[in-house]
Amino acid sequence: MAFARATGKHRRPSRLTRKGATIAGVAALTTSGVVGTLSAPAMAAESTAADDTGINQAVSVGDTLADRIDAQAAAQQEAAEEAAAKKKAEERAEAARKAEAKRKAEAKAKKEREAKERAAREAERKRLNSYTAPVEGSYVSTGYQTGGALWSSGSHSGVDFHAASGTAVHAVGSGTVVEAGWGGAYGNNIVIKMNDGTYTQYGHLSSLGVTVGQSVTPGEQIGLSGSTGNSTGPHLHFEARTSPEYGSDIDPVAYLRSHGVNV
Known part of the structure; x- marks a missing residue:
């Protein structure tokens, strides 16, 4: 016959029930950390030491990182300054190069200009010392010392260049006009x-x-x-003399040729 356990508030718990409660209490204490509090001092000290070591390591790592950041910033600043200095140096070098190139160009231009001026002066000097024919593209139609009744001296004291009336007459070289007007038998004449x-x-x-x-x-x-x-038709009478006076005539063709004129 089976017996049912009596129930009620005054009933004493059985041994099995008490054992189970004890086990549950120990578990609860363990879960709440009481057991940890009641642990041996060595364990507590070890735990504290571990925590201290971790803090020190964190501070050490933080300091190292800050140093690295500072060093990186300093390196970047130095690199920027070096780049700026290099750029300035390059700009100065480029400016100096351009200035030197400009100086050389100006010196070359001046030298060329002076050379042209010297050449022009030399050309002008040669031109002023040169001689030319009195009538361009003409020829001698009557030679020097040709005889005949046309000339009071009995011979031609100059040469005649063929020239239609109104043809330009040129000075054969550099000089000063000493006579310009009527010259008797010479008609309108010029002496230089x-x-x-x-x-x-x-x-x-x-x-x-x-x-x-x-x-x-x-x-x-x-x-x-x-x-x-005293003329028989349009032409140019040309004479060369050693003096302004009549009778000091010299061969005008030889005179012109001696000065490089091809007649």
Whole structure:
């Protein structure tokens, strides 16, 4: 026959029930940490030491990281300063290069300009010392010392250059006009004292383009050809002399040729 256990508030718990309660209490204490509190001092000290070591390590790591950040910032600043200094140095070098190139270009231009000026002066000097024919593209139609009744001396004291009336007549070289006007048998004539001390004469002109005392240069137009004075037709009578006076004539063709003129 089976017996049922009596129930009620005054009933004493059985041994099995008490044992189970004890076990449950120990578990609860363990879970709440009481057992940990009641542990041996060595364990507590060990735990504290471990916690301290962890804090120290955290501080050490933090300091190292900050140092690294500072060092990196300093390196970046130094690199930026070096880059800026390098850029400035390059800019100065480029400016110096450009300045030197400009100086050389200006010196070259000056040298070339001076060379051109010297060449121009030399060309002008040569031109002023050169001689030319009195009528461009003409030829001698009557030679020097040709005889005949046309000339009072019995011979031709100069040469005649073929030229239609109004043809330009040029000074054969540099000199100063010492006569410009009517010259009797020479008609309208011009006499020029050349820079080498000789004299040249241009006769039978239809018009005069210079005055006494005027300086002339080689090839400068001084008048127009014609047939004034003792003349049989338009032409230019040209003489070369050692003095301004009649009778000091020299061979005009030889005179021109001695100065490089091809006649």
